[in-house]
Amino acid sequence: MDAKVCYHCGDTCADTKITKDEKVFCCNGCKTVYEILSESDLTCYYDLQSSPGAVPKEIEGKYDFLSQEKIIEKLVEFDDGKTQIVTLYIPHIHCSSCIWILENLNKLNPAISQSQVNFGKKTVRATYNTETFSLKELVLLLSSVGYEPYISLDDYKTGKENVNRSLIYKLGVAGFAFGNVMFLSFPEYFEVDEYWLEKYKHLFRWLMFAYSLPVVFYAAQDYFISAYKAIKTRILNIDIPIALGAIVLFLRSTIEIIFNYGSGFFDSLTGLIFFLLLGKFFQQKTYSFLSFERDYKSYFPIAVTKIINNEEVPVQVYDIEKGDRLLIRNQELIPVDGILINGSAKIDYSFVTGESEPVKKASGDKLFAGGKQTSGVIEMEAIKSVEQSYLTQLWSNDVFNKNKEDGFTTLTNAISKRFTIIILSIAFIATAYWLYVDSSKAMNVFTAVLIIACPCAIALSAPFTFGNLLRIFGKKKFYLKNASVIEQLSHINTIIFDKTGTITSNKKSEAKYEGLPLTTEEETLLKNTLRGSNHPLSRSLYDILDEHNIITLDTYKEHLGQGIEASHASKNIKIGSAKFVGYQTETEVLNTAVHVSSNTIYKGKFTFYNSYRKGLSKLFNKLKKDYDLAILSGDNEGEMENLKKLLPSKTKLLFNQKPDDKLEYIKYHQTEGAKVLMVGDGLNDAGALAQSDVGVVISENINVFSPACDAILDASKFNHLYSYIKASKSALKIIKWSFLLSFFYNVIGLYFAITGQLAPVIAAILMPLSSISIVIFTTIATNWIGRKLK
Template identity: 70%
Template sequence: MYEIFFTNNLSCYYDLQSTPGAIPKELEGKYDYLDNPDIIERLIEFSNENIQIITLYIPHIHCSSCIWILENLHKLHTSISASQVNFPKKTVRVTFDTSKTTLKEIVTLLNSIGYEPYISLEDYSKGNQHINRSLFYKLGVAGFAFGNVMFLSFPEYFEVSEYWLEQYKHVFRWLMFAFSIPVVFYAGQEYLISAYKGLRNNILNIDVPIALGILVLFIRSTVEIVFDLGTGFFDSLTGLVFFLLLGKFFQQKTYTFLSFERDYKSYFPIAVTRISSDQKLEENIQVYEIKEGDRLLIRNEELIPVDSILINGNARIDYSFVTGESEPVSKRSGDKLFAGGKQMNGAIEIEALKSVEQSYLTQLWSNDIFKKNKADSFTNLTDMVSQYFTIIILCIAVIATSYWLFKDASKAINVFTAVLIIACPCALALARPFAFGNVLRFFGKHKFYLKNAEVIEQMANADTILFDKTGTITVHKKNNIEYHGQPLSHTEEALLKNTLRASNHPLSRSLYDTLAAHEIMTLDEYQEYIGSGIEGKHAENSIKIGSTNFVENPDNEKQLNTSVHISTNDNYRGHFIFYNQYRKGLENLFKKLSSTYEVSIISGDNQGERSYLQKILPKTTSLLFNQKPKDKLNHIKNLQENDRNVMMIGDGLNDAGALAQSNVGIAISENVNVFSPACDAILDASEFEKISDLLHISKKTIRVIKSSFIISFFYNIIGLYFAVTGQLSPIVAAILMPLSSISIVIYVTVLTNFMSFKLYHKKKGDVEAL
């Protein structure tokens, strides 16, 4: 498909002409309601300056070819910056520039290439699942016609010669023709329209061979009865469409039943701080518990979880999470803030305008914008095969048909149609997404949340694992903290407390929880320096919290333990010493991993914990301390240059650069509403000791997919053999095609379920044996 687009120079089509084509008459006025600003506001999920984002339901999405086309809309229209398909839900999320186009033009474009959106304001507001009732109607029409055509074909089947030939053969044949018309032009119209619109836009999609098979059967049968050459193939034709639709129905039911359980993201372990009405109590709640009217605290680097109104604080919002545009936007009290924006200037207080659907946040997280810098570790076999599949099948069909035209012309039409139908790559296309979807569901149930299915492949290919220390292998909520230095005044403590309140660093959160309660104040200035510390100002007072160099400690005394230093108004006051407690199962986890992977700890802290870690961890574990964020990133680059596939596990804050550079970046979450699109997965801290099991599941999933590909290839080879040799009728091919797809789906689903359950719930020490 990629080559077809560029061979025809389709990507610059809209640059060549200001009016590249007239709108088809059937579209004139159809979408005029999308000129209404009130309707647009209800449909659009994000709007800021010239950028708008909308998610549209596309009922006609049904194969990997559809996904490829819809995710390359930017090549058809320059105003579209990104488009992302959710295959199980049949939706496409489009980001476009309103200064260059309108929502109406986007919808018209989708219709013109065969993917008309289904738009219903009622369904959109209620979030109901879309039901494609037209499939039921088409299936009913095809089934009714197929049954009647079979009955009308009985005299031909049983060679009833006298009465049949003399009196009613023409009546029966024309009745069969009449029954076939609604089957071809109504029940089978989706295949015909999809093929036509694809060819009109220079796209050779997977419906082309199916549409060819339907048309060839219909035209050949019509010619036979018009010229009294025979009874035609109306039974095969109606049966073909019926079984194609029946297969689509069962695939849809199977898909809906499994559904990939994409709503696993609704359990996403992100919390937000809710402020009580009297401003005295702050509590962490799950995001999906947010209600309209709740007052929320959003700290520096935290994500805004719901559409809201700014109440207090200096808001500087980065919407790159939503749009890819990294320029922060300043907001004042009373301004509306959209979900998905990240606060970049201290703590703010907002009031929620609505509750949140958790899937919206993860939809932002999986935005393709943030995949651009990731190295491609794998070649997607499904995409590679489907790119040339249709062309190869058409060539086989033409060659086989040409052969039979010379040897036995009566079989030529059956051979042509059977080849086109039996070789449909649905089984091949479904194996990978179903296997990955099932594993994503399983991971989600165990609090491991992946940005997309590709992460499973990248995990399976990893051979080197790097762990951050603070907040990753340590439990910051259980740190023992001691203060050494000059006593802090009440004003200094209040400023310290409120500055820490705006930060999301694990040490900041831990220290904040241990300090006494103070009156909440809005800082005049707040700045966070990654890898160094934070700085806050209120009225005439200022404070610095961080490393000894950052606060300009005159003694610059080296601490063996993790420490946070304090200076107020440029006067050094003292430091807090943190005595780390490590996560449960750390020793056992590193023991398991070290047998398969190169494992390292890479930390920005000093070497105070080196001797202890050397005692409890395997001797092969390398320990790197005093590593700034840039040092971590460079270390990963060096490993990758030496052909290592690196997995980085960190806290998602100071490790953002390292997480982005690594082949797989996993952020450990402790119910804090902060994460970076740099990471590829988020693991709940309670599941930390299961990392080894999760990696084993990823590797075994790849094996399952490869075996299903082999089965699918064997099926196609065997099917093509019988089709090419004239031993397979189109109707049998139509029955076998959906059966092969469903069998592959069942195969990968059962195996991944069994494999995941068995491996994850094994007894201690069974990993190596398995």
Template identity: 80%
Template sequence: MAQYVTFVTGINEQIIMEQTHCFHCGDLCKTDHIVYHNKDFCCNGCKTVYEIFSENDLTCYYDLQQAPGATPKVIEGKYEFLKQENIIEKLTEFNDNKTQIVTLSIPHIHCSSCIWILENLNKLSSHITASQVNFGKKTVRVTYHTSDFSLKELVLLLSRIGYEPYISLEDYDTGKNKVNRQLIYKLGIAGFAFGNVMFLSFPEYFEVNEFWLEQYKPLFRWLMFSFSLPVVFYAAQDYFVSAYKGLKSGLLNIDVPIALGIIVLFLRSTSDILFDLGSGFFDSLTGLVFFLLLGKFFQQKTYAFLSFERDYKSYFPIAITKIENSEETPIQIYDIKKGDRLLIRNEELIPVDGILINGKARIDYSFVTGESETISKKSGDKVFAGGKQTSGVIEMEALKSVEQSYLTQLWSNDVFNKKKEDSFTNITNTISKRFTIFVLTIAFVSTAYWLVTDASKALNVFTAVLIIACPCAIALSAPFTFGNLLRLFGKFKFYVKNASVIEQLASINTIIFDKTGTITSNKKSTVTYDGDMLSINEEALLKNTLRGSNHPLSRSLYNILNEHNIITLNHFEEHIGKGIEASHHADHIKIGSAKFVGINETTALNTTVHISTNNNYKGKYIFYNSYRKGLSKLFNQLKKDFDLVILSGDNEGEYENLKKLLPSKTKLIFNQKPNDKLEYIKYHQTEGAKILMVGDGLNDAGALAQSNVGIAISENINVFSPACDAILDASKLNKLHLFIKASKSALKIIKWSFVLSFIYNIIGLYFAVTGQLSPVIAAILMPLSSISIVVFTTISTNFLNRKL
């Protein structure tokens, strides 16, 4: 990593000095630098980091980018405060004394090497189980065991390898980060300089020769030069940094031609006034940067307005049961307040941190930590948001209000994200890369032509081509279209996880529906009992067993039974797809399918739930299903374009009713266990089917995760499945075909945006190459092209709103 620099000290004398750069951080080494493994290091800190990577077989960190590291700082004693429990509680988002999860801000994250090393922290310490980088926010989320490892040791480890976290307790207390106002400052400086340079250019514009020529021409020109300095070296620095990083990584990003245009304008203008050749192009230069930043500011403000993330955080249609004055009332989770007493049923997620009050808790934190081991908790223990109760019903007291952002993070967890192709992102990146090469080629060829024919136009042509032909509009079309559509879907209670789901939704050719709780309405079903009368004790045991389950049939049956005193069960177990069993003292009960309770049943005409107590069969509850409003019309609309399937875990009792209600080509398959549904989807996917699964989110979690798009139907129930791709309010099921149609239309909008952008660039390039377009006009037109694409996509997607 040595470089040689030649200094000329006399006519014939030269001194050659060797400059050596640090292998780890790239800084210039001093004369007393350290050599280790034939590599140069500027200090012991960088050498130590290299040793750590070398010992743990992580030296390919240096293969991703040359000298990507930072020099570790001496921080002995700096993080002693991280031993205090109250501070650890504030900083960690999960802490059960065995496992902790913390998200730390790492300002030094800047390249692929940073991401790679931070996501391989488990190789540096066996106590770390997972680490995930958010490159945009420059954060890393780390999960680690606390047996022989602590938050302080994690921070020190990060600091030793050159990634010292930024920790501000003030930020954690308020939950808000300071707003980055850099763009506003840069825009203000560029606008101020542009206005003044235009004012100082008036004598040149109007060819005033008297006092201008004699006294003030040099002064005005050097003033224009002075105003351009903060514009070039401060306001435009983001373009230079982005272009430099792209070139350093071997990529031609869209900022390369912009940065090149700014440099050429500045150097040419400076040489003009230096050698008294003219006033230069400082008006075009400052105007260019101002309008570029103005376009960037507009894009940021518009995207913030369209941001779908803010919307679905507050509208998860998930309810929780609140206990108040011995009454159980379902409330939306964002209405939870500190001190509320909450009922958590079996297979239900804990929405907030709290204290366990009643019941036997066995909590599965795999949604949070990725580890499936369940943890037992007793009364008085703390329980954390994101855990799933797996052993009956518990009661807890909320320690704080719900954090929607936490549920958003859980829903977006990579554990549940299937690797799906985002083709429009790939198209955008490919076009942008090739477009830059294309633009640079045209710029150099056209400049060479004008240098031969009319050298006075060459510079204007070069800069105008670089500026006017920018693929920004292409890059904006997909995120703005999808972002706006996600926001509109949210208005209609259809909450989609991310933009790629819309793309997948537009490509489906098969739709599979669950029956119970999906196409049937639990609130309108009627139930009758056929069998021996239940005693008071048996009915109380039945009621309290159903109280702990979230299955749609359990909820329906629970709501029609008479009120009984709440009892604490000795044992509770839910067998997904089969039934529930529980015991209280000497009494034992089974609720579920005929086979589950131990009897042979002839074909039933309706959905049935059987009961046995102490191994004695008692009878069955018969459900007369009420199908959702508009179901027949929905299926008739969908049958034109899709293969339709009903996959039900119930018996064939509803076969005739469904056959009359649904189109003739609809496949009806019954007696399907959760795993059977998953395997059915997997098999048909191998045959080329693109499957949309619509289910209730509990029994169908595996099928939802396996399908190309999984939609969980919500009827204000307490079940939340992070494995689904979208949540649809049950009242909006009859609009499903419109949501799919809107997704297809969104792809058409993006394609038309590409076409409009190409037309604009071809026209702009014609005027630029022929010398009819000045750089400052090009600078005005470039952000206007981006704005026009944003306006087009926004108006087009809002037009879809009318159809919805």
């Protein structure tokens, strides 16, 4: 590089003498960025383009509009005055190097706390501190490192929804070239030995060479780039043999026409790239289909309470519209962006930003989706629908990422890697043999082996099987966080259930009050205190009690696993366990009870008569054959005799379990080799759900979504849990069968390739067909499993 040009941004360095690693920089800023990239092992970023740090002259002043508050408000997803979150569309994202640099923006500027790339959608989601950084500075930073975002002022969108058409363009170029090369090859195919052929064959051959150039250097470039990066990082991927085969075909064909040895293999070369891209296009379309099937609606069967004509009506979250008035209870997530109408709002945004300090909000303040209300009940007005918020992104938030073993995916990758090594070895050995026996066949054999034995079919088995089953589960009201949960579910050997709200139904519970009569003022305070809680017993009692005036509580606090306390005017009330309200009893309680005290005076108790979910006994009898079963309840032992009659004899029953006790119980059994499925209600069980190998939340008409869970099961499908686990096991069998089919195909294909009976272009046609056949097999098999599910 010219010593007077900055290595990072490309500007003239004038008389500056700033150097680092024998590279010249125009300023300390460029030098610092280079040092950060070097320390983070990201210097391969400079391989992408020369002077990547240059801020194009045409963008100077281009983003001044990002200083206007009204525009910023339209673009950002979250803004609490200190932290902003925005998702920007970056058209230039194209490889792993792009991901590395964009997910390390915090090293370029410490004000950026987090950045996540969605490679498929070409977006980066950045979280940054607004006290020292701004949206405009973020956009300029991205532009300076070569990733200028696309921002449309017409509709205030930070990205366009048009699909990336580069693959279609490359497919078109390859198809056009392939058709013309085949046409020009016809005279030599039919061995036409006439004057016009002798006169024009050199022209035809050089035309074929010309048509192959855009195919090799444009249409096939992704394979070469991927192979280069894989070799550079010492990782073997499937693009290496494909790129090697294409290079060999191109060089051999070029040599043949230069020295007039023959017409070369340009027909095979262009056909190879065309059919590879066609297979890739098919796979991309299929992935898009699966992604479409798993939209936000699939993730959130949960309901939120909507206030209609002063009545509280549960509605599905994706039915929320702008202007709807919503009731948010204690510990509920705010499903959409909105304005606080009334109530004491103390919002925990840790689900969004990772910061656990609750933020107080007053009436008229804006509330953002994903926050959790922690101080009683509030009312808000929705200003967006759920699609426009980012509640659906919570499950993928790094805050909740947990290293749950993903063994089968690792196995697939390991097979693909070893497969590549084996295929390369076979290709070189077979080529050496044919060079000795019949050198005219050597090149065809080498290329055909590399192409026919592509392990794409093996790599596609797991994602397509799991992806399709994920879609089927969603239609059956079993909503999984991601495809890997299916694999984890298939390895389960221990199932632990919570009791209240999980194996019991909130809708059919009955309660009887015993004790001192409650005054009208106490009944009103009790009703309004219960109104703010999402605990199953609270919801049941709230529905049973008579209607009372709605009042705004002065204080509200919920103690997990113990009870609730609240105050209004001069009255203070406690609702929960006997110990929590300060009541001591010597008699054994035989049923679940909720005790009440007012101004430290014990008033009485509501005794519940639980109604268990339909099909509970039948479900447990099916599960006991293959799994260790346990019930962990925070309630007393009053229901033990009833449960013993309902459940199999070997079911473990543990009562008076606090949230921490449940977590420790699971952790201990995991150390003993247990693979644990935890089924809970998503409230007191958050720790246990996160600790388990698979955590499933039972969803009724309450907003109990927890990012700690791996799946949400609609309460109406509770008795089908065994069928879902069985289907997950069947999915693994499908993958193993698809592996066997792929192996069988490769053995036959290799036989014909090694013996010189298979032309490269035929191999290129068969390779995507093998991938398509695997996709068809897995789709049909998983659909068959789906039909067996009720």
